[in-house]
Amino acid sequence: MQMPLPPSGQRHVVSFQACSSGFTRLKRGRAVNWTTFAGPLAACAVVVAASSAAQAAHAKNGDTHITGQGTEQTLDCNDATLIVNGTANTVNAKGNCWAVTVMGSSNTVIADSVTHDITVYGWNQTVFYHSGEPVLWDRGRELGMTNRLQQVPG
Numbered sequence: 285m286q287m288p289l290p291p292s293g294q295r296h297v298v299s300f301q302a303c304s305s306g307f308t309r310l311k312r313g314r315a316v317n318w319t320t321f322a323g324p325l326a327a328c329a330v331v332v333a334a335s336s337a338a339q340a341a342h343a344k345n346g347d348t349h350i351t352g353q354g355t356e357q358t359l360d361c362n363d364a365t366l367i368v369n370g371t372a373n374t375v376n377a378k379g380n381c382w383a384v385t386v387m388g389s390s391n392t393v394i395a396d397s398v399t400h401d402i403t404v405y406g407w408n409q410t411v412f413y414h415s416g417e418p419v420l421w422d423r424g425r426e427l428g429m430t431n432r433l434q435q436v437p438g
Contacts, residue, residue, distance in 0.1 A: 366383070386402075389409070399416055401420075402420050406429065412432075
């Protein structure tokens with residue numbers, strides 16, 4: 285069935301549903317005047333761009349990824365983000381880390397310094413850091429899992 289075209293500048297919003305034979309059109313919504321919609325959207329984009337430009341501090345170098353099971357490593361964080369993923373890994377991070385993210389279970393990270401944040405997913409994770417004032421975000425604890433994120437004397 286051919287649908288008549290709406291007036292210039294207006295488009296209809298159409299909903300689709302995925303099914304085994306492809307997509308099925310559910311309904312045709314009311315006409316939307318996209319020129320009216322685009323003005324506030326553009327203003328919102330300018331505000332988002334301006335606010336993201338205000339965040340001047342970023343990690344200097346690329347991320348360092350440690351993935352495995354039962355590995356033991358000492359590395360220079362080099363102002364980058366350290367990402368540890370796996371089980372029973374032990375990482376000694378020398379120098380300053382921009383951020384530390386740990387995923388999995390029973391991982392241990394000991395960092396000299398962390399600038400921005402420490403984020404932990406999973407359970408039985410340990411992250412000790414000697415200096416810095418990072419934001420500590422224990423996503424595992426939100427689900428009732430026990431992790432240790434703590435500043436220790438260095």
